[in-house]
Amino acid sequence: MLGVLTQLFSGLYYPISLFPKSIGWISYILPHSYAFDAIRRIAISGEGFSNKNVMTDVIVLFAFTVCSSIIGLKLFRRALSKTERTTGFSSLV
Numbered sequence: 031m032l033g034v035l036t037q038l039f040s041g042l043y044y045p046i047s048l049f050p051k052s053i054g055w056i057s058y059i060l061p062h063s064y065a066f067d068a069i070r071r072i073a074i075s076g077e078g079f080s081n082k083n084v085m086t087d088v089i090v091l092f093a094f095t096v097c098s099s100i101i102g103l104k105l106f107r108r109a110l111s112k113t114e115r116t117t118g119f120s121s122l123v
Contacts, residue, residue: 041066061094 037043039053040062046054057063068087071077077084 036060036062039063061091064090064094 039049039056040060041057042062046057046063049057064087068084068091071081071084071087079085079088
């Protein structure tokens with residue numbers, strides 16, 4: 031269900047500009063929106079990385095990657111620490 035909603039709001043099926051403003055903001059917090067936009071611009075329009083819009087999409091995707099990696103690492107360390115304190119490391123493996 032989450033995958034379908036993500037694909038729907040990321041502009042895979044319909045352009046984001048068709049969404050009402052009240053729910054259109056959801057599209058801009060999903061990294062998929064930026065990936066699909068960049069792919070369309072490169073594949074359909076033949077634009078390259080020198081295009082301002084494509085570079086913006088790539089930069090936003092890079093920022094999502096860095097933030098997700100940092101959050102994931104912190105959550106993993108927290109889970110590892112909690113596991114070592116409570117049940118021991120062997121239950122994690």
